[in-house]
Amino acid sequence: MSNTASELQELEVKAYEIRQDVIKMLLEAGSGHTGGPLGMADIFTALYFKLLNYDSKNPHWEQRDRLVLSNGHICPVLYATMAHAGFFPTEELKTLRKLGSRLQGHPHRTALPGLETTSGPLGSGLSESVGMALSGKMDKAKWRVVCLMSDGEQDEGNTWEGVMLAGKYKLDNLVAIMDRNNIQIDGFTEDIMPLNDLSAKYESFNWHVIEIDGHNMQEIIDSFEKAKTLLGKPTLIIANTIPGKGVDFMEGKFEWHGKPPNKEEAQKALDQLETHKNKIKLMN
Amino acid sequence: MINPKAFLNPKIFEPDIETVPTRNGFGEGLVLAAENDENVVGLCADLTESTRMLAFAEKFPHRFIEVGVAEQNLVTVASGMAAAGKIPFTASYATFSPGRNWEQIRTTICYNNLPVKIIGSHTGLSVGPDGATHQALEDLALMRVLPNMIVISPADSIEARKATLAIAKLNKPCYLRLSRDKAPVVTTNETPFEIGKAEVLYEGKDVTIIATGQMVYRALLAAEELKSHKISVRVINCHTIKPIDKKTILQAASETGAIVTAEEHQVTGGLGGAVAEVLSQNYPVPLKIIGVEDSFGESGEPNQLLEKFGLTKEAIIKAVTQVLRMKGERV
Numbered sequence: 092m093s094n095t096a097s098e099l100q101e102l103e104v105k106a107y108e109i110r111q112d113v114i115k116m117l118l119e120a121g122s123g124h125t126g127g128p129l130g131m132a133d134i135f136t137a138l139y140f141k142l143l144n145y146d147s148k149n150p151h152w153e154q155r156d157r158l159v160l161s162n163g164h165i166c167p168v169l170y171a172t173m174a175h176a177g178f179f180p181t182e183e184l185k186t187l188r189k190l191g192s193r194l195q196g197h198p199h200r201t202a203l204p205g206l207e208t209t210s211g212p213l214g215s216g217l218s219e220s221v222g223m224a225l226s227g228k229m230d231k232a233k234w235r236v237v238c239l240m241s242d243g244e245q246d247e248g249n250t251w252e253g254v255m256l257a258g259k260y261k262l263d264n265l266v267a268i269m270d271r272n273n274i275q276i277d278g279f280t281e282d283i284m285p286l287n288d289l290s291a292k293y294e295s296f297n298w299h300v301i302e303i304d305g306h307n308m309q310e311i312i313d314s315f316e317k318a319k320t321l322l323g324k325p326t327l328i329i330a331n332t333i334p335g336k337g338v339d340f341m342e343g344k345f346e347w348h349g350k351p352p353n354k355e356e357a358q359k360a361l362d363q364l365e366t367h368k369n370k371i372k373l374m375n
Numbered sequence: 376m377i378n379p380k381a382f383l384n385p386k387i388f389e390p391d392i393e394t395v396p397t398r399n400g401f402g403e404g405l406v407l408a409a410e411n412d413e414n415v416v417g418l419c420a421d422l423t424e425s426t427r428m429l430a431f432a433e434k435f436p437h438r439f440i441e442v443g444v445a446e447q448n449l450v451t452v453a454s455g456m457a458a459a460g461k462i463p464f465t466a467s468y469a470t471f472s473p474g475r476n477w478e479q480i481r482t483t484i485c486y487n488n489l490p491v492k493i494i495g496s497h498t499g500l501s502v503g504p505d506g507a508t509h510q511a512l513e514d515l516a517l518m519r520v521l522p523n524m525i526v527i528s529p530a531d532s533i534e535a536r537k538a539t540l541a542i543a544k545l546n547k548p549c550y551l552r553l554s555r556d557k558a559p560v561v562t563t564n565e566t567p568f569e570i571g572k573a574e575v576l577y578e579g580k581d582v583t584i585i586a587t588g589q590m591v592y593r594a595l596l597a598a599e600e601l602k603s604h605k606i607s608v609r610v611i612n613c614h615t616i617k618p619i620d621k622k623t624i625l626q627a628a629s630e631t632g633a634i635v636t637a638e639e640h641q642v643t644g645g646l647g648g649a650v651a652e653v654l655s656q657n658y659p660v661p662l663k664i665i666g667v668e669d670s671f672g673e674s675g676e677p678n679q680l681l682e683k684f685g686l687t688k689e690a691i692i693k694a695v696t697q698v699l700r701m702k703g704e705r706v
Contacts, residue, residue: 157459200487207458209486215451222455222463226439229416249479252448260440262615321417340681 098141099308100371105175106136106308107368110337112184113173114360117351120188123196126334126347127241130272130305134330135172137311139238148176150204154236157207160217162241162270163197164349169206170194180206184239214247216240217267221257222365224265224325235319239266243275246284247303250294257325258297265325266318270305272334275344337364357373378600380567381576388599394557397588398496400532401553402427405464405537409435413545414678416456417443418465420449426553427467428494436693439547446472447479453491459614462490462543466669469495469511473542484548485521486592492542492549493518496593500672500680501556501589507671509529509607514541515532516644517552525570529550530591531561534614537568545570547697552588554639556677559592575622582628582695582701582702583634585611587646590637590665590686597691619649621657635663637691642672661701663694 113128138158139145145155159168167187174181179193186192193203197211208219215268220252227234246252269289273280278304280286289302299321303310311330318326334348338360352360377383386392409415409431418440423429432439442448445468453463465472471563472494473480484491498511518526525547529535535553542549569576576591577598584595591612609631611623628634634654636647645665654662667684681687 160457208455209482212478212482214447215454215483217450218451218456218479219458219483221448222452222457223459224455225457226416226459226461229437230459249451251445252442252445253451256442256448256452258441258447308416 094309094312095369096286097276100374102136102140102308103133105140105318106132107364107371108190109136109168109175109336111141111361112181112363113167114352116167116171116184116187118354118357121351122188123167123351124164124349125351126166126274126341127162127270127272127340129341130312130332130334131165131168131239131270132310132336133306134239135168135269135309137315139172139176141312142315143237144234147205150178156354157236158237159207159216159220159234159238160198161238161257162213162244163210166198166247169198179203179291180225190314194297213241213244217250217253218256220260220265220267224237224257224262225260226325228260228262232331236265238265239252239269240269242269242271242273242280245286245289249279254293254296254298261297262325262330263322266328267325268328268330270332271329272332274334274348276348289329297324298364299324299326300329301326302329305332306336313363317375337367339363376578378575378578381567383576386554387561387595392559394559396555397532397535398427398555400529400535401494401539401551402430404536405431406434408540411599412543414460415463416440416460416463418463420446420452420472421443422467424555424704428466428495434477443561450476450491450493451479451483452567453536454487454489457489457491458487458572462492464492464494466494466496468497468509468685469552470497470509470537473517474511477634484539484577485523488523489548491548491562492544493548493556494553495550495595496553497555498552499554499588500617500667500684500686501554501558501639501677503556504674504676505681506674510672512639512641512667512672513644514552515616515638515640515646517650519644519649523548524617525549525615527543527586527615529614530612531558531589533560533562533564533566537690538614543617548587554589555596558589561592561595568614571618571620572621573611573615574614575609576612576625577608579607579609580631581607582699583609583611583631584637584691585613585627585634585650585682585694586637586647587613587616587637589623592641593686593688594637594691596688597695600688601692601695606695606699613646616646616649616661619653621653624650624653624656628654633661633702635665635691635698637665637686639686640666661698663698665694672684
């Protein structure tokens, strides 16, 4: 699939707008996760503004693609993207983590239309996605299941139970996208629990694996489209990302995994993101 | 005397009463439920024959998912299927599911209020020779504490079949407690069964025994024996542990003034706990809870174990006399 330069540019700008909303939400909330949401903004933007089949005005539409966020703690980026995609007013973003909000600290399926699962406890989302994909196969449905997960949750045994079952049932209507950002709460993933060669691991369980730069819009789009053509197996897209992407003092720092910016940090972050956004706009 | 409206097995007090494991009733019920509704699917964690899911799996192979020895996956995959419109039945031994995968049940099923059915077989001491690792004595507590969860503990195989059909139609998470060993068939097809409605099987006015699962049979034996001692005992089959039938319990408290509960489960957190919560906050009367007293089981024949751990007719009779004495002291 070819994408015009202006289309890619629009998506990149959108991703920075979403990052800015993530920072504003976290500042307002006073708690939450910063690194992961900033790192996954490009992928969420590509999914909701280019790749997924859905109707934000009819979130329960039967034929929609199912997006499952397994590592629920990065939900600020999911909420911000959904708001930009028209599921609810962007004004509501500032209710994140507040009493009575539909934007729970970790996403809750029945709280907000458009959320497919409840997540936060790690390692369950892939299995839930497998369940949806199995149902889709039974019903000969056209919709696909996209599971977003973290590298840290590869530590969970439940994840590998899901990996094996997806391979066994040849679920080619399932694509998992792993946020390979190399950090988790306590430190770098390879120090906490070495994951080693994830491609080889997944391939040995009967998965296709594609590795991409998770900040390259063209690669994100191409890998997703390619996955649709790979039959007889589920596909894993390992997206190499930089946690905290776009904010120099957050990039690559596991210390920013689970905390929000203070007022000063937020302003600095917003300024940097604005600069990045404007640079992209100027490029032609 | 036996409540005629309960339509109990006419051979209830005869030595040659037929015995069938409750898991068999589940197996029959699941096939019927699947015939009734094409959205019913089955998932099993490598215990298909033993949990009696096999008949379903053979009849509906395309609606059956074998997940292997992976109980966390069993329920999370089921949650995904329910989110996509299916009515998943998941089967394993209760110490593994809902024992091993409690958090997944909590988050992905109960919090989402999805209609996944957790079938836990091999509960209670009557599992027998396999020993304590396989004897679930905590499952009612684990499931009862979860919001949205319905908890059912059938008295016999016929009731297990009815419960299976009933939970298939209920758009909620449900836990169904089953046992491995053959157990006397107390009820008949005509015996009323409604989720949330405890049934008076034996009428009496001096004291009430509220029992669940296989202990219902022993409670009836105790009531029949006490009748000859001029003690009038009411026996209630409390097959639904959650939501607990407050009305029937409070009526028994006010009309008989003393209660004994009996279950093949720890004395904390199960039927006895549920009844105590109702009584203590509404109509306190003397109460004794028959169950396993804060210990694990062990290997042995089912009847040897039930005797060793005090889950017998004799233990119920002793508890009845104790609550009667407590009641007398109060008067």
